[in-house]
Amino acid sequence: MATYVIVGAGLAGAKAAQTLREEGFDGEIVLIGAETERPYERPPLSKSYLQGKSEREKIFVHTPEWYADNNVDLRLGMRVTRIEPDHHLIRLRDGSRLPYDKLLVATGAVPRRLPGPGYYLRTVEDSEALRAHFAADARVLVIGASWIGLETAAAAVEAGCSVTVVEPEPTALNRALGPELGELFARLHAGKGVDLRFGTAAAEITETGVRLSSGERLAADLVVVGIGAAPEVGLARDAGLEVGQGIRTDAALRTSHPDVYAAGDVAEFFHPRYERHLRVEHWANALHGGPAAARSMLGQEVSYDRLPYFYTDQYDLGMEFSGDIEGYEEIVYRGDPESMEFIVYWLRGGRVIAGMNVNVWDVVDDIQELITSGVIVNQTELSKG
Template sequence: MATFVIVGAGLAGAKAAQTLREEGFAGEVVLIGAESERPYERPPLSKEYLQGRAERDTIYVHEPSWYVDNAVDLRLGTRVTRIERDDHLVRLDDGSRQPYDKLLIATGAVPRRLPGPAHYLRTVEDSEALRQRFAPGVSVLVVGASWIGLETAAAARTAGCDVTVVEPEPTALNKALGPELGAMFARLHAGKGVELRFGTAAAEVTPTGVRLSSGERLTADLVVAGIGAVPEVGLARDAGLDVGQGILTDPALRTSHPDVFAAGDVAEFFHPLYGRHIRVEHWANALHGGPVAARSMLGHEVVHDRLPYFYTDQYELGMEFSGDVEGHDEVVYRGDPASLEFVAYWLREGRVVAGMNVNVWDVVDEIQELIRSGVSVDRTSLWKG
């Protein structure tokens, strides 16, 4: 009987295990996770859970009994130290070996680090630690006006903290959204009392705050870094798999070895719509990529061609984003960005390549249909608000 091993017990890995059973796979399923927590979803860690609006039991992918009921061998607190692809086995940190017939790598990503004692927001323990520290009068310095950085700033400010954000770019989310929409998010936070320090970088975290690249020192009770993440490709690289920005796969999430697959943050998969490899670090990619990888492991004809999608909640602003802005030459707005109720469309040569709806709901399917169509659009036909 075949054995399928999944390295990485996050959302992608858990959904892959679930799909294997739903598709009738009767062999052994081994799900190996380095964390001590059973698989959980990460978006609440910087949103409702961090803000104290959700309890811990709401973040998990499955109930504890699900793994027993579905004969999934869940091994927590266990690290894979090596993949021996020619022998079809993985070595574990306790010295044991686990053979496999098919292997899925879903190891995710880890935060980029700053020199010094900063906090990061990647695990449920990270979120719990910050949640307990956020309180009125506590000074919080957030390094990085990224999505995670701004969501952390919003949670801290909502809890009554004094919040400062430091960012080397000229405004928030500058690389992700461009200066105009980045400035909109900056105004949102400034209006809530967040001090924004753009055009300056944190060179070092100290026990009392940060030292900026200019030499200036800022004091804070708590420093949180949100400066991006790095995919955990070490196992794949050491195993001789093709690696770029992530583990390179075909549209079916198969790596350069026919019995090894990759999904979630760690996968750099070929997207047929874009005609190139992309890597997506958002929840929806793990949610849908895990099942695609599972079906691919079973030999089904599948393609992972969903559009990149993510969302954020900051104060009274709710937003959904679809697509990829790379190569755009125009941004068209429908509605008034100043009112925080609008849709933005990124166009390239008259075709919609990405869309963002802010406090406007039930339009994602329409936006994604426009992106997939690949046809030039009549700007007057776009959503007007």
């Protein structure tokens, strides 16, 4: 009987195990996680769960009984120390060895860190710790106007904290959305009283706050660092697998070793549509990438070509984004951006390459179809709908 091992018990790993069973795999499935919590989804950690608006039980991918009911050997609080692809086995911290026929690496990513006593938001424990510190009138300083940074800032504001955001880029989300839409999010937070410090970096985190690169010191009761995440590629690199910005895979999510696969935040997969490798850290990639890897492990024909997708909720703004803005040449709006109810399209060569709907719902499929069609659009018609 074949044994399939999944290293990484996050959303991608859990959905891969689920898909293996749904597709009829009757061999042994071992799902190994370094955390002590069973697999859970991370978006609520910086959104509804951080705000105290959702129950803890709602973040988990499956019920506690699901793993036993589906004969999935879930091993939590356990770290893999080595992968040996040529011998088809992994080594665990307790000294044991586990052979496999096929292996999926879904180890995710870890927050990029700064020296000093800052808080980070990656695990459910991190979210709970932050929420406990969001007391009324607390001074919260967020380093990084990233998605995590801005969602944390919004949660802190709604908890009654005074909030400052420090970001070396000229505006919020500059790399993710470009300056035009990044500025919209900056105005959103400024309108809620957030003190935005763009064009400056945090040089030092201290017990009493932050010293900026300009030399200015900002006092804070709590410093939260949200400057991005780095893929957990150490095991793969040590195993001799090809690693770039993440674990390199083909479009079938197969690594440089034919019996080892990668999915989720850690994977840098070849995207057939973009004809280049992408690493996508967002929830949807784990949700769909895990199942795609599972089908590939089963020998099915897989070409993982889903458009990058992510969403955010900040204050009374909700949005969904599809595509990739790299190389965009112009922007077309449908609706008034100042109204915070609109759709925006990024174009290159007259074609839509990305789209974002802000407080407009049930249009994602239409936006993604427009992107994948590759048609040259009439901008006037595009702006009117």
